[in-house]
Amino acid sequence: MSLAAQLAAYLTRQSGAPTVVENLARISGGASRETYRYDAVAAGERKGFILRRDPPGSLIDTDRRLEFLAIRSFSGKAVAAPQAVVLEADGAELERPFFIMERIDGGAPSSPFALDQFAGYAGEIGEQFFSILGRIAAEPLEGLPILDAAERPDPADCWRRELDYWAGVIEADEQHPQPIVRAAIRRLRANPPPPAQRVSVVHGDYRSGNFLHDGQGRIVAILDWEMAHLGDPLEDLGWSMDPLWSNPADPRVSGMVTPDEARAIWRRASGLQIDPKAMAWWALFASVKGQAIWTSAAKAWRDGGFVEPVLAFSGWYTARRQDEILADQLCAVQAA
């Protein structure tokens, strides 16, 4: 049975009304899960949805329930998260676990590698991008659905928990020795940051490439919440400003605003401060986390029979670029 037929059968059983699935198409992005867009037609009414299904092998091994609850935590709020509809952790009807969310139409994905993609409205996009991130950081935790699945760390332990996790990923998945990232891990352990100002929802992959915009200066959706967790909000800021997401010849963050402007916007929106020592730690950590993800991608590509080119690209080009960034960061730390 085709995926469209399986999905139609599931939706019909769920809603109790005959439902037809039309225009089912896989879309790129969200490399940790297969992502599809489709229209559900029932009782003459058509509505757009996104299906996220676990793949046989993926870039990041993440908890789909956490992603679902993170999206639900911000649905309908001023952070442009889509509406999460249903989670099937068993997922037998589509062969693998999956969840469904409402589709936000009218937006195009940004690209982490395109040059000057925001042209005449880069400042407006940057203002929204870092304001939304600030609002995620400022969101009170009490009552958020994500609390049902996410562990709440002590503010003093946020850094250790994340570093332990991603260093463990490198240890488990590395197929060729990586002296650069291992040196960075040792520097991070030897020089921990101050405790988090507050424990916040951390999107986990907040960057250029993970939002939709309308082509006229408006962000319409924040995507890819698959690495969401609770932790130090500076983690997201460090990740969003990693040089990997920017053209080396352009001083702006991802072609949007300057680093100083980005930090100022985030401070205004979050009401939080940016300790330079903490920011430097989370900036180096971002590159370690990146290298861990690219290391996993290379392993997943190999284990999956070399079939998915996105995993090859991540585990090869992106890993090498991240090594350059890490080496530059380490030299700068040593010189300071």
Place this chain on the structure above:
Amino acid sequence: MTPSLPDILIGHAAALSAPQPPESSGDYLAGRLGLLAMLSVLAAQEASRGVAVRIWENGAIREVFASAAAEYDPAFAGALAKAASATDEDRTWAALDDSNDSLRRLLIRLHEAVETRRDSALDREILNLYQAMAKARRLELPAALAG
């Protein structure tokens, strides 16, 4: 560093011959082919420079070992000196990568020892080597295909 060039080329064959269901056609298929095109350009860069880069990196690591060998305890100094005096006779991709694997493992051990001793001069030398290694392995993203 993984993946290797032979892996990438095998991956092209695997990706192009893997059957795709109907819902994976259209824009998704176009994006997938675009990625394969980009990987082809990067593979051409690697094919032209990869062997030379590996030979250079292995030599550069050996140079650091040669200058550091006398500084450490006899057992570790012996391992460093032995690695420093080796050469890459077999210049196939696999042999160079095997050799690089061993050298990088020893380099990690040396750097840990340098940090423990707080030897800032050798620490700086190793960090500069990391910078040169990463730069030498850089792949240039083709601007016409990015985005």
